[in-house]
Amino acid sequence: MMMSGVAKDRMAHPVKKRSSVSSLSGHEFRQKELHGYTKNSRSTVSYMDEPSQRDDPSRLTVQMENTYQLGPTKHFPMVIVNQILKDVLTSYLREEQYEPELCRQMTKTISEVIKTQVKDLMIPRYKLIVIVHIGQLNSQSILIGSRCLWDPKSDTFSSYVFRNASLSALASVYAVYFE
Structure with missing residues (x-):
């Protein structure tokens, strides 16, 4: 042609x-x-x-950057979280008597307070799970267990047990690193 x-x-x-x-x-x-x-x-x-x-597509340069991180840059502060658990449980339950309905509401309140205070530490890329158990002290025992699939290098937990004359409380914070 x-x-x-x-x-x-x-x-x-x-x-x-x-x-x-x-x-x-x-x-x-x-x-x-x-x-x-x-x-x-x-x-x-x-x-x-x-x-x-510069408008020629063959001359455009693309810069590639590896943003994948292999583990956390800042580890979860277990000592500070343990202190938060101790302070919150002690302040809320120091003089409380065991009443089932009150304790049901207190577990929700305490877990939200703990979660808020731990989030205020601004630890990047950690998912937080807060669980609070409150039970009556009446010469019985309790066994609480949890299972999770996690990486022991980056994932961790912190827990604290509080007791007074009427009740026993266990608060746990699980920190799972989000990749």
């Missing part, structure tokens, strides 16, 4: 777009042409759009 000379010239030279944008309306523009000027003159902006080398 043979190309004409005009087609070859068009392919050889990049196409230049010429345009102008006027801030005058059509009526004002005609009025300016007729009278030579208007009372409030407006400007016209002209531009020429020419393809450049």
Whole structure:
């Protein structure tokens, strides 16, 4: 297939777009042409759009960055969390007597307070699970267990047991690193 000379010239030279944008309306523009000027003159902006080398897709560079982290940069502060657990349980339950309905509400309240205080430490990329158990002290024993699949290098937990004359409480915070 043979190309004409005009087609070859068009392919050889990049196409230049010429345009102008006027801030005058059509009526004002005609009025300016007729009278030579208007009372409030407006400007016209002209531009020429020419393809450049930086628009060439083959010349674009892509920078790749590895953002994957192998484990936490800051470890979970177990000592501080243990102190939070001790302070919250002691302040809420020091003088309380065991009553089933009250203890049900106290477990919700205490777990929210603990979760808020641990989140205020702003430990990055850890998911927190807070569990509080409150039971009556009446010469019986209790066995509480939990199971979870986790990485022992980055995931951890903290717990504290509180007792007074009437009740026993266990608060646990599980910190699972989110990759």
